[in-house]
Amino acid sequence: xxxxxxxxxxxxxxxxxxxxxxxxxxxxxxxxxxxxxxxxxxxxxxxxxxxxxxxxxxxxxxxxxxxxxxxxxxxxxxxxxxxxxxxxxxxxxxxxxxxxxxxxxxxxxxxxxxxxxxxxxxxxxxxxxxxxxxxxxxxxxxxxxxxxxxxxxxxxxxxxxxxxxxxxxxxxxxxxxxxxxxxxxxxxxxxxxxxxxxxxxxxxxxxxxxxxxxxxxxxxxxxxxxxxxxxxxxxxxxxxxxxxxxxxxxxxxxxxxxxxxxxxxxxxxxxxxxxxxxxxxxxxxxxxxxxxxxxxxxxxxxxxxxxxxxxxxxxxxxxxxxxxxxxxxxxxxxxxxxxxxxxxxxxxxxxxxxxxxxxxxxxxxxxxxxxxxxxxxxxxxxxxxxx
Numbered sequence: 001x002x003x004x005x006x007x008x009x010x011x012x013x014x015x016x017x018x019x020x021x022x023x024x025x026x027x028x029x030x031x032x033x034x035x036x037x038x039x040x041x042x043x044x045x046x047x048x049x050x051x052x053x054x055x056x057x058x059x060x061x062x063x064x065x066x067x068x069x070x071x072x073x074x075x076x077x078x079x080x081x082x083x084x085x086x087x088x089x090x091x092x093x094x095x096x097x098x099x100x101x102x103x104x105x106x107x108x109x110x111x112x113x114x115x116x117x118x119x120x121x122x123x124x125x126x127x128x129x130x131x132x133x134x135x136x137x138x139x140x141x142x143x144x145x146x147x148x149x150x151x152x153x154x155x156x157x158x159x160x161x162x163x164x165x166x167x168x169x170x171x172x173x174x175x176x177x178x179x180x181x182x183x184x185x186x187x188x189x190x191x192x193x194x195x196x197x198x199x200x201x202x203x204x205x206x207x208x209x210x211x212x213x214x215x216x217x218x219x220x221x222x223x224x225x226x227x228x229x230x231x232x233x234x235x236x237x238x239x240x241x242x243x244x245x246x247x248x249x250x251x252x253x254x255x256x257x258x259x260x261x262x263x264x265x266x267x268x269x270x271x272x273x274x275x276x277x278x279x280x281x282x283x284x285x286x287x288x289x290x291x292x293x294x295x296x297x298x299x300x301x302x303x304x305x306x307x308x309x310x311x312x313x314x315x316x317x318x319x320x321x322x323x324x325x326x327x328x329x330x331x332x333x334x335x336x337x338x339x340x341x342x343x344x345x346x347x348x349x350x351x352x353x354x355x356x357x358x359x360x361x362x363x364x365x366x367x368x369x370x371x372x373x374x375x376x377x378x379x380x381x382x383x384x385x386x387x
Contacts, residue, residue, distance in 0.1 A: 005214035008229070008240035012152040012210075015243030018271055018340060019148030020080035022071040022263055024088075025061055025141040025252055026376075027103040027111075028095070034369060036111045036139075038064030039100055040119060047094055054090040057083075062124055063116040063139055067091070067102070073242075077267045077342060081260055088256060092381035104259075104376040105351065106141055106176025106190030106251030109369045113139045126227070134197045140190040141252035143173065145263050146244035147270040152210035154274060155238045158245050160206040161273040162236050164285035164314055166249045167298035168325045169269070170235075173250035173262055174306035175351030178369070183359055187306025187352035190251050191299075195235065200226075203296055204234035206289040213238065245270050254351040254372050255379040264344040268333035275336055284332045285314040306352045 030037050040060055044067070048055035059068040069087045074080025095102050116139055118128050128135045149155040174187035186192060195202035200220075207213040220226045229240045235249040247266045253259035276283070298311045302322070310319040313328075330337075330344075337343065349357070351372065358368045 005210075005217055005240075008238070009152040009210055009214070011240060011243040012150065012155050012238070015148045015150045016075075017148055017150050017274065018076055018267065019244070020071070020074045020077045020263070020267055021146035021242065021244065022074075022080050022084045023059070023068055023144040023146075024070075024084070024104070024259060025066060025068045025143070026091075027105075027108050027141055028065045028067055029101045029103050029373065031099065031101045034101075034103070034366070034373060036063075036065035036108050036116065037100060038117050039098070040064045040067050043067055043094060043098060043100075046098060047090075051090055051094065054087060054094060057087040058091070060119045060121060060124070062118055062127065062135065064119050065111075065116055066139075066141065076340065077264060081263070085256070088380045089382070092377065096381075101373060101377060102380070103369070103373045104141065104175075104252045104254055104380070105355075105369070105372055106174075106188060107179050107193065108139060109178035109365050110181035111139060112180075113137050123228070123230075127231075130231075131198070134199075137197060138194055140176075140194050142190065142248065143250040143252055143259055143262060145247045145250075145266040146239060146242055147247075147267050148243060149245050149270065149274055150243075152238070154277060155243075155245050156207050156210050156213050157277040158270055158273045159204065159236050159238060160208065160289065161277065161283045162245075162247070162269060163203055163206060163292075164283070164290050164295050164298075165269055165273075165329065166203060166235050166247075167295065167302040167311060168322070168329055169247065169262070169266065170249045170251075170299070171302040171306045171309070171311065171322045172265070172326055172346065172350060173253065174302065174353075175251040175254055175355075177352055177355050177359065178365060181365070183365070186303055187308070187356065188251055188303045191249075191303050198233050200231065201233040202235055203292050203299055204236065205292055208289070251351070254354075254375045255347075257345070257379060258347065258350065261344040261346050264342045265329065265333070268337045268340070268342045268344070269329065271336040271340060272333040284328070290314060307350055308353060308356070
């Protein structure tokens, strides 16, 4: 992974607007106990031998009890979703054939991170070597969405404009109330565990233009802080290889329908931010360079209370329900959603809300997680193949 920022700028110059790539991470589980089991290599090798389409879509993550599938580059969201739905169906068929089930929450409720072996790749050996406990502790699962944005300066402008939107996207996606066999009292324990531990993670600064961002990357490289650009783990970042803006804030989703809705909303946010930049309109928050410490007030509120809480309206300085913040996102993105044919449909309660209501009713942790795994199996495993 080259740190050549000039070459990365060329990748953005050659990029096409609104191409989409999806990445979804799943926990590999024992079907009886729902404990995590380290069988990634087995699933990957089986796919490579028997299903080349799935084999090309599978990627490894930090631990052997986790598996990721990717859509590859879609010419638009609809194309990416068609491929991802096919890959989901193939993956869940393979998992069933190999005697495992797949879970899709931001954290596993009770898995002990000390018992999870790391996968043996150069990249992840470097991550674990460099971060030690911080890396080993990170047994989390998320949804990442890449959206093509033509032009390096334009990509940075989009990242800047999305900074204040990230907490709302997190609140909508929250799906991890448990950590270390305890009710964490949060809606997104994944975010607290990951973004508050990893360096260069969470809400980024505003950079203004590509030259400023490139100087930041060059500084990190020159001071031996990073050797790969992917060691900059911000919740929104320009991706050097793909020429995309990558949004990385969301928990993994319990159902395929929720994952699709989130991806749709994220694509709409990226496209609207780019269009607003092109036409000289202000950021939806009124200030694309809002201080990170201010945005992090909403970031914490999304972690703690998710869609059951209140977020700060930065334009007015007043609190409003998280549901109203989502409504504002839908209103803001309406022009590009209409242009691109994007219509996200969310359930009345998201994953964290469903789980937290079960917790409040006294349902044991094991039953809460079992219900989530059943939701995942019923939705992801029955996807329609790509045409």
